[in-house]
Amino acid sequence: xxxxxxxxxxxxxxxxxxxxxxxxxxxxxxxxxxxxxxxxxxxxxxxxxxxxxxxxxxxxxxxxxxxxxxxxxxxxxx
Numbered sequence: 745x746x747x748x749x750x751x752x753x754x755x756x757x758x759x760x761x762x763x764x765x766x767x768x769x770x771x772x773x774x775x776x777x778x779x780x781x782x783x784x785x786x787x788x789x790x791x792x793x794x795x796x797x798x799x800x801x802x803x804x805x806x807x808x809x810x811x812x813x814x815x816x817x818x819x820x821x822x
Contacts, residue, residue: 745814747773753815767807798822 745751747770750759765773779789788796801821804813 745811748814749811771806 745753746758747765748767750757750761750764752758776785776789779785787794791797799822800819803818803820804816806814806817809817
């Protein structure tokens with residue numbers, strides 16, 4: 745929510761519009777980027793044969809819900 749809207753949890757606009765990211769880029773930073781940050785990207789961070797992965801089932805589609813609904817998405821299964 746924060747990376748894609750530029751808003752805090754309380755809804756205060758914190759980022760300028762040109763500093764916001766699209767949802768695909770934000771998700772990549774939280775997955776692939778996080779694995780690279782802790783130097784575990786050799787076998788995780790992307791869905792690829794032979795890589796370790798966690799699977800989640802969400803209540804809504806992260807790419808389709810309205811911005812304000814991103815914070816309401818919950819994991820049904822991990």
